[in-house]
Amino acid sequence: MGATVTTTEEKIWDGGNEPMGVSYGKMMMWFFILSDALTFTGFLAAYGFSRYKFADSWPIADEVFNHFPFLHGSDLPMLYVALMTFILIFSSVTMVLAVDAGHHMKKSKVAFYMFLTVIGGLIFVGSQAWEWKNFIKGEYGAIETKGGSIIQFVDAEGKRYKVSDLAVTLPKDRVQHESKNGIWFTSEASLPDYSVAEVIEGFKANPNVLVRTQEAYFDKNDKKGVHPTLNKEKHKTILTREESLARLNDAVYVVQGASLVRNEYGSKQFANFFFFITGFHGFHVFSGVVINFIIFLNVILGTYEKRRSYEMVEKVGLYWHFVDLVWVFVFTFFYLV
Amino acid sequence: MAHEHNLAIFRGRLKFKSNEQKIWGVLILLSIITAIEVVLGIYKPVGLMSPWLTPFEGGLGAVLMNILLSAFIFLIPLNLIFLVLTIVKAYYITWDFMHMRDEKASLRRSVVWTFVFLALYIALIFLLEGDYIYEIYKTSFIKWNF
Numbered sequence: 326m327g328a329t330v331t332t333t334e335e336k337i338w339d340g341g342n343e344p345m346g347v348s349y350g351k352m353m354m355w356f357f358i359l360s361d362a363l364t365f366t367g368f369l370a371a372y373g374f375s376r377y378k379f380a381d382s383w384p385i386a387d388e389v390f391n392h393f394p395f396l397h398g399s400d401l402p403m404l405y406v407a408l409m410t411f412i413l414i415f416s417s418v419t420m421v422l423a424v425d426a427g428h429h430m431k432k433s434k435v436a437f438y439m440f441l442t443v444i445g446g447l448i449f450v451g452s453q454a455w456e457w458k459n460f461i462k463g464e465y466g467a468i469e470t471k472g473g474s475i476i477q478f479v480d481a482e483g484k485r486y487k488v489s490d491l492a493v494t495l496p497k498d499r500v501q502h503e504s505k506n507g508i509w510f511t512s513e514a515s516l517p518d519y520s521v522a523e524v525i526e527g528f529k530a531n532p533n534v535l536v537r538t539q540e541a542y543f544d545k546n547d548k549k550g551v552h553p554t555l556n557k558e559k560h561k562t563i564l565t566r567e568e569s570l571a572r573l574n575d576a577v578y579v580v581q582g583a584s585l586v587r588n589e590y591g592s593k594q595f596a597n598f599f600f601f602i603t604g605f606h607g608f609h610v611f612s613g614v615v616i617n618f619i620i621f622l623n624v625i626l627g628t629y630e631k632r633r634s635y636e637m638v639e640k641v642g643l644y645w646h647f648v649d650l651v652w653v654f655v656f657t658f659f660y661l662v
Numbered sequence: 663m664a665h666e667h668n669l670a671i672f673r674g675r676l677k678f679k680s681n682e683q684k685i686w687g688v689l690i691l692l693s694i695i696t697a698i699e700v701v702l703g704i705y706k707p708v709g710l711m712s713p714w715l716t717p718f719e720g721g722l723g724a725v726l727m728n729i730l731l732s733a734f735i736f737l738i739p740l741n742l743i744f745l746v747l748t749i750v751k752a753y754y755i756t757w758d759f760m761h762m763r764d765e766k767a768s769l770r771r772s773v774v775w776t777f778v779f780l781a782l783y784i785a786l787i788f789l790l791e792g793d794y795i796y797e798i799y800k801t802s803f804i805k806w807n808f
Binding site: 344345346347352355356358359362363366367370371373374375376377378379380381387402403404407410411414415417418420421422424425428472559639642643646647649650653654656657660661662 | 681682685686689692693696697699700703704711741744745748751752755756758759760761765766768769772773776777780781784785787788789791792793795796799800805
């Protein structure tokens with residue numbers, strides 16, 4: 326097919342001219358990127374829909390994503406994602422440098438910069454995996470109520486309190502059902518480490534602990550059952566001790582970490598969108614790394630040197646920058662806004 | 663081909679000597695913008711946490727003003743700043759890393775305008791609908807927080 330061969334002698338398409346001044350492959354890469362960008366727009370718009378819908382009860386990103394490697398237990402919101410963003414932008418830079426070196430037909434320079442780009446991509450995917458691990462494992466745990474709301478615990482100063490510190494040990498009343506028992510060979514998910522009864526007993530035994538709901542606190546709202554001193558505008562509402570005990574009567578599940586069914590951070594949609602959008606983006610990064618690696622091998626083998634054109638590097642470069650571009654928006658809408 | 667690069671950014675106010683220098687320059691710009699975002703995101707200045715204007719009330723004129731100035735009425739300034747900075751970053755990634763600056767206007771327009779139109783359209787529909795359901799949850803007789 327003449328149309329897909331990229332040589333310097335024959336740059337025109339089969340019809341005899343070159344629409345929009347670009348080669349066939351590059352133009353199609355642009356239109357693929359356009360359609361992929363619209364897919365991500367759809368996802369982010371759906372995320373925005375859920376956020377607007379649950380505007381007052383959406384989890385606060387700074388409280389969820391506040392881990393940094395090797396600094397356990399310290400509250401460091403934003404820094405890790407900022408680092409990830411920087412890594413991805415930097416790997417974009419090495420990619421443009423590779424494209425630039427390709428224009429000057431410097432084979433070894435192209436190979437070197439492509440290699441750096443692949444490494445940057447791998448570091449980013451690894452960072453995302455670490456982020457997912459923290460998100461899935463969770464930190465404080467929470468209780469889900471009959472209506473599906475999440476309630477969390479705080480101490481007398483309003484600091485978060487772990488469910489694991491709260492629960493007392495009661496005699497076990499229930500064992501995990503396994504497929505070897507019973508006749509239908511079905512099993513259930515592993516039981517949480519603490520039962521609801523254990524958490525409630527622990528709560529009753531510890532008079533300093535209070536319940537924090539999903540709802541944002543607004544000064545103008547009704548103050549019934551709301552803690553008089555601990556609450557801050559637009560932060561999650563902390564209840565009085567009496568109201569906390571009343572709210573715990575509706576407790577159904579102990580939630581630790583996050584899954585697609587429920588998560589300890591709040592709205593169920595939050596974890597679903599997080600997994601789906603960052604997962605889809607991470608998949609793009611991964612495929613970008615694979616494609617970059619293939620092109621890197623081709624550069625080393627001298628394929629483009631023989632072709633007298635490094636346009637393939639430019640085309641994968643477009644894809645790689647697009648991945649970076651999407652991350653800029655994911656960063657804004659998941660972590661900043 | 664794309665050997666001739668347009669080496670000026672900021673509408674020609676900042677010119678670079680080579681394409682390589684321009685790339686580093688753009689990296690510095692993007693890093694500065696990200697740093698500003700992170701600092702604002704961590705400290706969340708109180709002055710930027712509530713909208714600058716309250717909605718206009720009254721007849722058609724007020725409705726029109728609410729639409730025209732919606733970014734200042736319904737968004738808190740902090741989020742507005744984040745949005746603008748994100749679009750600035752996206753602009754420089756597309757124009758300088760993806761070399762949109764060097765492409766013909768026909769290619770640039772067919773990619774960028776298509777995206778901008780459809781993205782604004784779907785965002786408008788989804789966000790208006792989401793806000794509508796938020797109002798329903800808040801004001802009608804649905805109890806969901808129990």
